[in-house]
Amino acid sequence: MQMNRFQRVRAKVYLNVMGLWRRMTLGTRTMLVDGDKVLLIRHAYIPGWQFPGGGVEPGETLAGAAARELQEESGYRVIGPMQLFGMYHNCSPITDRDHVAFYVGHKFEKAVEFKPSYEIAEIGWFDRSKLPDKVTPATSQRIDEYFDDAPRRDIWGY
Numbered sequence: 001m002q003m004n005r006f007q008r009v010r011a012k013v014y015l016n017v018m019g020l021w022r023r024m025t026l027g028t029r030t031m032l033v034d035g036d037k038v039l040l041i042r043h044a045y046i047p048g049w050q051f052p053g054g055g056v057e058p059g060e061t062l063a064g065a066a067a068r069e070l071q072e073e074s075g076y077r078v079i080g081p082m083q084l085f086g087m088y089h090n091c092s093p094i095t096d097r098d099h100v101a102f103y104v105g106h107k108f109e110k111a112v113e114f115k116p117s118y119e120i121a122e123i124g125w126f127d128r129s130k131l132p133d134k135v136t137p138a139t140s141q142r143i144d145e146y147f148d149d150a151p152r153r154d155i156w157g158y
Helices: 005-022 062-074 137-148
Strands: 025-034 037-043 053-055 076-078 083-090 098-105 108-110 120-127
Touching: 025 062, 025 076, 025 137, 037 062, 053 062, 062 076, 062 098, 062 120, 083 137
Parallel strands: 025 098
Antiparallel strands: 025 037, 025 053, 037 120, 076 108, 083 098
């Protein structure tokens, strides 16, 4: 069933007002896995090593946003489908209104050479048992959940 023009406008206004009222945001993170190694990034503006990711833009699917952010931040492109590993509530000291869709990718290629930017200082592949200093708690928790079948948490974790 198709909506008429009035119904489309009314629905758009309603959904935008509710979005402002509820103030919810949605983001993604992606863990690329190569055997026992995972790809991590280090931002230039916040401490710690973590998975590439970012916000979902209007009109974008979760998987599309995850793939876009991965390539923008690391230069890697996922080939084929990714596994949606879980949805997490991101209740950090900064926000309590964000949710994170966490994806895992096994098939990928280097699309462009990584160059440090104002956003991403560096990237690296790390063995899951030899993670770098200052890896974020959420990153460590997701690695444990994925590789070691640790109990899954609902909270992204900081």
